Amino acid sequence: MRNKIVLYIFVIVMAIVFVGPMLFTLISSLKDNKEIFSSPFSLPEIFRFENYVIAWQEANMSKYFLNSLLISMATVIILAIVSSMAAFTLSRFNLKFNRFLALFFLLGMMIPMHTVLVPVSYLIGTLDLKNNLIALVLLYVAFSLSFSIIVLTRFMKGINSSLEEAAIMDGAGYFQVFFKVMLPMSVPAISTVSIFNFLGAWNNILFPLLFINDDRLKPIALGLLNFNGERGSEYGPLMAAIVITILVPLVVYLLFQEKVENGMAAGSVKE
Secondary structure, rough: OOOHHHHHHHHHHHHHHHHHHHHHHHHOOOHHHHHHHHHHOOOOOOOOOOHHHHHHHOOOOHHHHHHHHHHHHHHHHHHHHHHHHHHHHHHHHOOOOHHHHHHHHHHHHHHOHHHHHHHHHHHHHHOOOOOOOHHHHHHHHHHHHHHHHHHHHHHOOOOOOOHHHHHHOOOHHHHHHHHHHHHHHHHHHHHHHHHHHHHHHHOOOOHHHHHOOOOHHHHHHHHHHHHHHHHHHHHHHHHHHHHHHHHHHHHHHHHHHHHHHHHHHOOOOOO
């Protein structure tokens, strides 16, 4: 009983720690500067929805929002296709270099992004790929590929091989086995890595800060940084811009959190 009480207290405290700042940001986004400083934790006397209009139109957050959505969706789609095919090969084919590839991808997860900024910057500059959204998407794909392949490989190894064998006996080729058997059964794991990849691409600010100078191509994380520099004294619109920035990741995770939990747990069970 005492352990449960301690656990409940801990959960409540953590909920306050994580939810409190979000509620403060949401409430502050509907106030002006005077209300934010005089009564920071109270509901606004007048709901100033014009703060969202200022953030969306005048601060160009609408363009940043669409750029981030395009970049994140392209990253997720490419990673889902490439990593699922690689995972199928590593999990179902007994090739001589499978262990080497598995170790290679594992090492890819161990290399911090910041340690390769100099060679990546040199490569982007040499190929004249600054202000190029395709290059930005490929960078996100490269740095998320190892994680996606490892998770999907672990998941596919847990799928019963009798399903694959039955499909082959019915005359299916390996491409048909992949697209009609393995891919549909791997949806929980693909959904899991896709959500993490989407959040990573949406929230990434390092690569856009280095390689995107054109204001028309900036993603929302970089747009929010610029907004803070230009209108940092207007806290109501700034808070509204923050709400717009975190809204999509929050909705995506809330809608698919069950798939995330199922996908992460399923790979730990062997047939």
